[in-house]
Every structure is written in C-alpha cells, then in structure tokens.
Amino acid sequence: MRRRQLIAWAGASGTAMAWPAHAASTLRIVVAYPPGGISDRIARLLAIKLAPILDATVIVENQAGAGGSVALAAVSRAAPDGRTLGFSAISPIALSHYFGRPAPRVVPVSGVMHTPLLLVGTSALAARSFADMVTQAREHPGTLRWATSGIATIGHLAVEQVKREMRVDVVHVPYSGGAPQLQDALAGRFELLSTNLAPLQIDYVRSGQLHALALGAPQRSPLLPSLPTFTELGCPGANLSSLFGLFAPDGTSGGVVARLNAACAQVLAQPEFRQVLIDGGNLPATGSAADFVRAIERESRANARLAASMPAR
Numbered sequence: 001m002r003r004r005q006l007i008a009w010a011g012a013s014g015t016a017m018a019w020p021a022h023a024a025s026t027l028r029i030v031v032a033y034p035p036g037g038i039s040d041r042i043a044r045l046l047a048i049k050l051a052p053i054l055d056a057t058v059i060v061e062n063q064a065g066a067g068g069s070v071a072l073a074a075v076s077r078a079a080p081d082g083r084t085l086g087f088s089a090i091s092p093i094a095l096s097h098y099f100g101r102p103a104p105r106v107v108p109v110s111g112v113m114h115t116p117l118l119l120v121g122t123s124a125l126a127a128r129s130f131a132d133m134v135t136q137a138r139e140h141p142g143t144l145r146w147a148t149s150g151i152a153t154i155g156h157l158a159v160e161q162v163k164r165e166m167r168v169d170v171v172h173v174p175y176s177g178g179a180p181q182l183q184d185a186l187a188g189r190f191e192l193l194s195t196n197l198a199p200l201q202i203d204y205v206r207s208g209q210l211h212a213l214a215l216g217a218p219q220r221s222p223l224l225p226s227l228p229t230f231t232e233l234g235c236p237g238a239n240l241s242s243l244f245g246l247f248a249p250d251g252t253s254g255g256v257v258a259r260l261n262a263a264c265a266q267v268l269a270q271p272e273f274r275q276v277l278i279d280g281g282n283l284p285a286t287g288s289a290a291d292f293v294r295a296i297e298r299e300s301r302a303n304a305r306l307a308a309s310m311p312a313r
Contacts, residue, residue, distance in 0.1 A: 032071035038198035067150030072104035080251035111285030117216030155194030
C-alpha cells in the first residue's frame, strides 16, 4: 500500500467531527457481488440492522465486476457525506495496484467478517481429493480450469499459490461474482472452484454435487470437520481467507467514519447477527477504522511478492 494513503486514512479516522445534521434519511450500500451469494446476504442483513441505529432508510444495490473494483469505483465517485458506502472484500484495495489497476479512492470504515476460502471440485473433475487433483494436474498440464470471483481476489491468489507450491499448471477462469460461478460449477463447466465457505456451498458438498478439496482457514471448520486446510495439505501459501468490510468515498470526514464504524460495531455485537455469520462459516471482524486500515496493510504486504509477479490477465 502507498504510505501516503495509509497516513491519510489514519488521519481521517482520528479526526473528531460531528455526524452532519443535514445527512439524508437514505443511505446506500453498494455491494460488490451479484445477488444470491453469502456476501450479498450479509450486506442486506447489515443494512437492516444499521437502519434503526443510523435513523435512516438503508438501501442495497449490487454492482458486481472486477473482483469488487466496479462497486468501489462507484462509491469513490459519490459525495463524501456518509450517504454512500461500499461492501466488498479488501482485495480491490490491497491487491489491485499490483495488476496495473489503480486502487479505488475510498476510505476503510469497518471490517465486517472473515470468510474462509473453500476449494471444491465439480462433476467435471475426476479427482475426489486435493492430492489426486494435484496428480491429475501434473499428468495433464493445462487441462484443469479453476474458476474464481475475479482477478486480484483471494481466490486468484490461491490459484497462483497452488500452481507454485504444488508445481502444477491450471487455467484461471475469472468470474464477476459468486452466484454465477456457482451455477456454472453445478453444471460442470469447469473442474475447480474457489468460493466462500457458506451454507449453500456446504449443502452442495453434502449432497455430492460438489466435492470439497481444501479449506483456507487457521483451522478446520466445524461445518466440514473432515476437510483439511491448505496448510495441512502441504500448501500453506494458499491457506487464505477473505476480509469483507464497508468503505466510504475518499474525503469522508473522520467524524462520519467514526459514526459509521460505531454503528457497525453495534450490529456486530448483536448475538443474532453474529450467529448468522458463524452459522455461515464466517467470523465477525470487529475493531476500529484504524484496525481495518492495518488489516488491509497486512494483506497487501503479505501478498506483495506473489501478486507483483502474477499475470495481469
């Protein structure tokens, strides 16, 4: 991350200003993914919970594409008055600049959830385990297609890490979001899929329509206790999870950011909201706006060497 941008973020989050008295009664959350996925579901529940706290009508719209960059670019063009927010993984901020794409000019407001990365095989994949998939990829280089939610996403990083650490050749297939790629996965239009650990995906695994191969998480999930992590499988570089949160347009005052962060903290403290996250395999991401900035900086720094050497497309 550019040091100047981080300093600006930190300064904004520490500025003491009141919530604007002229703030509109409608707040818009732009979701970076198509309708129907776990991210969209959480964003909509967050909107419902934020409405009474902020005394506002909170509407949600979906602008999928480019791994979240389309939505955050739309947010960056909005007035910096706290009325427009983006809900996205941090990848567009932490990784886009490594691919020759300018990072959207937005301010981190609050983390919302950590989501484990789930690698599954479709009906088009003969292998039924990670080890067998690696063997198949080595014996037939360039024949396995691995779908993700886009370039410069955690799923994309996992592809590249597996290619490097397992010495295999697979083809990256970027999508614009989770729901379309899941539909194509069920139709067997590719062999491998990086997706979020979520109830719908778990149902497909349990029914045998998809085959769980590996999990990106610090430890195994109680939702799929027999599924090993990438680290257990000898591929620690791919043991990744996604951090999702809220972003405001660049120039939004520190006071507004602090007010929005405090409202998110109230939602994240609600047992009902936390349970929805946990039931979906996610973990709440609590903390200040400055904590969120530091998490983005860590993500960018941790993946700098790999991301800088990855193909732009």
